[in-house]
Amino acid sequence: MKENILVSVIIPVYQTEKYLWRCVESVRKQSYKNLEILLIDDGSTDKSPAICDNLSLLDERIKVVHQANGGISSARNTGLKNAKGKYITFLDSDDFLHEHFIKYLLSLCIRHKAQMAACKLYTGSGSDFKGVSMKGKVLVFDKKEAILSRKMKSGVVGKLYKRKLLKDLYFPVSDHFNYEDEALSYKFLYRSDKIALSARPLYYYYKNTESTTRKENHYKPTDFYEVLRERIRFFADKDKELLEYSWEYLCLNLMLFYISCKKDKKNTNDTGKLLKLYEEAYFKMLYSKVTPLRYKFMFTCFYLAPELCAAFANKVRD
Numbered sequence: 329m330k331e332n333i334l335v336s337v338i339i340p341v342y343q344t345e346k347y348l349w350r351c352v353e354s355v356r357k358q359s360y361k362n363l364e365i366l367l368i369d370d371g372s373t374d375k376s377p378a379i380c381d382n383l384s385l386l387d388e389r390i391k392v393v394h395q396a397n398g399g400i401s402s403a404r405n406t407g408l409k410n411a412k413g414k415y416i417t418f419l420d421s422d423d424f425l426h427e428h429f430i431k432y433l434l435s436l437c438i439r440h441k442a443q444m445a446a447c448k449l450y451t452g453s454g455s456d457f458k459g460v461s462m463k464g465k466v467l468v469f470d471k472k473e474a475i476l477s478r479k480m481k482s483g484v485v486g487k488l489y490k491r492k493l494l495k496d497l498y499f500p501v502s503d504h505f506n507y508e509d510e511a512l513s514y515k516f517l518y519r520s521d522k523i524a525l526s527a528r529p530l531y532y533y534y535k536n537t538e539s540t541t542r543k544e545n546h547y548k549p550t551d552f553y554e555v556l557r558e559r560i561r562f563f564a565d566k567d568k569e570l571l572e573y574s575w576e577y578l579c580l581n582l583m584l585f586y587i588s589c590k591k592d593k594k595n596t597n598d599t600g601k602l603l604k605l606y607e608e609a610y611f612k613m614l615y616s617k618v619t620p621l622r623y624k625f626m627f628t629c630f631y632l633a634p635e636l637c638a639a640f641a642n643k644v645r646d
Contacts, residue, residue, distance in 0.1 A: 334362050335362065335415045335430055336364045337417055337419055339367050339420070340368050340403030341380060342421070343372050347422040349379060351420075368403040370398060371395065401499035401501045404418060414490070416488075416489050417430065425530065436466065437490065444524070446487040447528050447531055448527050449485070450532050451533045452533075453534065464526055464527025464528040466526045472569070472570065475517055476570070483509045489516060506551050507551050511555045514559055557578070573618050576618070582605055586602045586634060590635070
């Protein structure tokens with residue numbers, strides 16, 4: 329493959345001195361070399377800022393931006409403002425990439441004339457991809473198929489985006505917001521003509537209990553409820569089936585959130601309010617033509633006996 333296409337890798341950095349070097353090295357050692365590596369130090373107070381600066385001395389492709397702490401959305405937005413690549417990918421600073429991550433996803437975009445390519449995420453606590461099977465088929469969707477397939481994860485990592493998909497879109501910034509990916513992922517998909525999805529696990533999602541994005545959080549329901557209601561409003565005048573699916577998606581997230589609340593002993597959310605919100609979404613979903621019967625059965629069981637379903641689900645998880 330000719331390396332005439334610049335790819336920007338945006339890495340928000342916050343308090344990850346233990347993992348940052350490994351993360352950036354996985355990018356530096358990519359088999360595809362025409363890269364711009366953007367390290368956005370989001371006000372770290374550990375050794376991360378110094379590590380960023382030292383790494384930039386080792387590789388001219390690395391550009392460092394230091395900013396006051398504003399959260400992961402703010403850091404990603406800064407990355408977007410500074411990125412010059414024709415394609416863009418996001419990487420969390422405690423994760424790392426397979427050496428062919430960028431080359432492979434870029435080849436999928438070119439081969440299938442896709443504006444987005446995604447791979448499977450491998451979750452673990454190791455330091456490399458040894459023992460991880462790289463087998464997996466490739467599916468190609470148009471935007472509607474991609475959304476209705478239920479196979480595209482909402483997270484922004486593990487994907488390569490053509491720059492135009494992100495034009496004029498920025499992650500919502502809040503002092504408590506935890507659903508920034510949900511706010512944009514469906515818009516990225518809807519802007520795409522074609523999406524390539526590979527089952528190869530080329531992105532290592534590291535189990536870091538200290539991560540600000542992965543530690544136990546006691547979210548407020550409005551964090552995701554308003555985001556998913558905005559998704560419903562977005563599709564209301566665009567596509568009936570995608571609108572129906574958006575109600576299903578809201579139903580699913582309310583159910584999963586209620587189950588998590590029941591497991592979390594420190595939960596301060598109003599579970600009664602959650603059930604009222606669920607009831608509205610449930611009756612919207614119930615008459616959907618795109619929601620499979622098995623999903624409707626699951627949602628109905630939860631509607632009739634939420635506490636019992638939550639207790640069962642949490643027991644199975646344990």
